[in-house]
Amino acid sequence: MMIGRLNHVAIAVPDLEAAAAQYRDTLGAEVGPPQDEPDHGVTVVFITLPNTKIELLYPLGDASPIAGFLEKNPSGGIHHICYEVEDIRAAAAQLTASGARVLGDGEPKIGAHGKPVLFLHPKDFTGTLVELEEV
Ligand code: CO
Secondary structure (H helix, E strand, O other): OOOOOEEEEEEEOOOHHHHHHHHHHHOOOEEOOOEEEHHHOEEEEEEEOOOOEEEEEEEOOOOOOOHHHHHHOOOOEEEEEEEEEOOHHHHHHHHHHOOOOEOOOOOOEEOOOOOEEEEEOHHHOOOOOEEEEEO
16 A cells, blocks of 8 residues: 555644634634534534645544543644545555554544544554545
8 A cells, every 4th residue: 555645634722713713814724614523523623725634623522532632732732644545445454464553443434524534553653643534
């Protein structure tokens, strides 16, 4: 397999409105409206840059996967990066065979862009939570 484009960088933020305003007003970026993603336990703001996207993540609901991250990183921080792949099941099979751990049950889930995604264990990728998205 070979990873493709950087699809997005996801940043967990403690104040979604303030972070969105900073990207819109201070950095002059194209900032979308907040979108609730109940299946993923997050509210997301998408920021479109010329070559990639930034996703601001804010916890939604009691069991949000980013609540713990924000507890450890109260001012926010980079949560994961997402690379594009052409065939996510083939990628998962190859990565698993090479010893990398796919999080959850190993099955791709439908991500925030309506495409199959999965996450790889950060301890297997230089401390970085990596998301793969099939495009
Ligand atoms: Co993502």
